[in-house]
Amino acid sequence: MTRQFPFSSRRRRRGSTLVEAALILPLILLVTFASLEYGWMFLKQEQLVNAARQAARVGATAFATNSQVSTQITNMMAADGITGYTVSSYNVGVTKGSTFTITISVPYSNVRAMGGVSFFPVPTTLTGTVTMEKEGA
8 A cells, every 4th residue: 555645746846847947947048049149240240341351352453443342332231231330431542562441330239139228248339340452453
């Protein structure tokens, strides 16, 4: 004959599982949302660098103009859905063998994945910088 206890160990285990889940779930959600936010931040950073690189490649050609570079930047940023960016002054009319630098910056609040206030430490500005040498004819 087995003895029955009013509170079986199975019922107690079920309660402890619920308490453990309640303690761990906020941590899991925090890690998940942080991963999404940082992944998005790295994607936008890479898009800025790619836009600066493509614009510098256009500007490095022998007969490139500043308006061609500006058009390339505008097209790349529109394709990536980035608004509110600033481009540092550049001059692609330098002589053959000289270098020029293109820097594109955007406030992180303009490209934030989750919108609103971030609970995670993120930069205030994302910047993409590329320096290239001018080709000649």
